[in-house]
Amino acid sequence: MVLKYLLVLLSDSSASFCYYPSQKAEIPKGIAVANSHKKDNAFHISDEKPTEIYYNEKQHLISLDHLKKTVVFALKNNLKVNFLYPHFLLDEAYTKVIEEVEHIKIIPFDAKIFNEDAILIIDSKDFPTTLDLENYTHQNFILKLQKKDLKKLDTMILALLAKSARINLVLMDVENYEEKEYAIYEKQLEKITRNLIQYQNQNAIPELNFLTDRIDLNQMNNCQAGIQHLTIAPNGKMYLCPAFYYENPSEDLGEIKNEIFIKNSRLLELNYAPICRICDAYQCKRCVYLNKKLTLEINTPSSQQCITSHIERDASRRILEKLQKMHPDFNPQITIPQLNYRDPFEIVKGNPQKIATLNHP
């Protein structure tokens, strides 16, 4: 494990930024939701100050003590921190502790808390209007796309293109994807690719995890939960990622401490994932939560994960070909071969990799 950063769930109702479902938590009375759109480099405290500060641990906010311990741990171990925000504002005491460490704020868009350096989470079911987006120019977004909104993906991406430095797409309900959804996704990526190529003539294309990451990669670049990052939950305990906390809070990795023991942690590594280690869909998240949920094994991806990642890989291949045709010096070191399969399981099944090609790290 080469820990690089921590994810901190500031509250049980912190917005979900990945495949796990958002938690429903009622905002207690007296807690104001910021609604300012003002552009300001600092983390903006709403003009409409909360009438009451919300930091009662019983109400599922991380305790100040746990937060301080987390920040000290990060400082001692050269770790950055990604703070996952709820929809409501935090007490000044909290923000003061947060500002002590190098960090990124991940904030639900509909909390309407403006921060240029933050990553904003947009849920497709509450996709912002043009007006909502007007002040953004170079923002990092996470777009959580509900299955029912799959056909609107291209219009959503188009709306975000000029506003974004990076868009991370998360296909919600991907576990329910079947041939019909794969076909729509493929079509949507085709449309986005056409738009991107046009857009690229006049503008720098923002990074799109599902389309442009792969054209810059020559090795796996996955989520790395449990290897590069761990999650601190509001109960002060560590988890592989937020999803594991919400799924089963009792399966924690213990208190924040220097010696972290993850049972069978080797299964988080690429070398111990028989399907993934032969795969070159390098942009795939290899989500260990989805793996566990769908295949019961953290090292084994579902067919949905493999197929959607290969649809993305193939769209990236087409983009790369076009860009290299237009600009011969574009990423000459990267090639993405055309494949005759979309699920590497078909290659690995009953045909394990030769021992000589495998090494224990």
Place this chain on the structure above:
Amino acid sequence: MIETKEVIIEKTNTWEEGKAKNITFIVTEDCQLQCKYCYLVGKNNLHKMDFETARKSIDYLLQDCNYFSETSVILDFIGGEPFIEIDLIDKICDYFKIRAYETDHPSFNSYRFSFSTNGLLYNDPKVQKFIAKNAAHLSIQITIDGTKEKHNLQRVYPGGKGSYDQVVKNVPLWISQFPNASTKVTIAREDLPFVKDSVIHLWNLGIKEVNINVVFEDVWEPGDDALFEEQLVLLADEIIENKYYENFTCSFFSTQIGLPYKENMNWCGAGKMLAIDHEGNFFPCNRFVNYSLQNREQLLIGDNQKGINQNRLRPFLTLDMFTQSSPECVSCEVATGCAWCQGANYDYADSSTIFQRATYLCLMHKARVRANNYFWNKLEKKLQKTLRTLP
């Protein structure tokens, strides 16, 4: 040069080995015996399959050509003790034959009904009628553990009385009906002093093939390996001296064990086979059913309503030796033949996974390898013939 017959010491292949789909019906979780080493820790007389559950399962499997693409099938009936439910089994077998014919399934006329039984009901008229009806398509293995002393140490009735006498009286009938039948022997800690005599005893009963293994559970203690090795060396001497190798086999000795790994294959067939419980739930094998597990929840891969959950099957079909083994096991110089049970691995793993190989049998395996080397070296010397290919 000594003139020899062909050495017949290796295990014979089972019917359509590797080519047939193996489907296990857990018709009951009940048994007349309470064998002390039994891995079925949750045996009970409540869970019995009904015909409707079996019918739905057969209907599902015969129409799922993606999952059941093999052209041959082995329907395996286990319990508990399967022959307790002989009426149900007879009905299931008839239904399978009819539906395989009606659906023109490739496995029609390429099927086997297979049984592992304690043998107590073997001479029961209903069982004998079933055998007569399906004789051309049957494999029946009666478990008899060796000498009376060894057998009765483990294979006992609920009151503690040994079952040897009731089983052994059925052996002649069984051998007359299945002359090439084999038995499966399990060795527990207490049985170690009786290994040699037990194998010889079974051969003397007319059972030519003795498949034998030590229990897969974590029961072994320091010193057991030395005792085990001593017994196997005594057995090797006896086989060679009395030329048992000409007519009998014992799976403890093989030309294929005790070598470094060349292949990255999984040992176990869990997931390629299918087990069905009394509720119509599907499992990778019966070792993943609740009644087999001490520490973990059962692991389902589908049911006869919704079918096979392909995602849950993926780990089993991509599981290889390397991914589940420690570096020490992968580079072990005497690795081949070191057996593992995927269900026991799952049950004993530190986390809920099938990707952690239990290693508590390591010393027992190494003892077996040393005795195996002793056997082959001695036999090769006697026969003046090279029988193995060493690295």
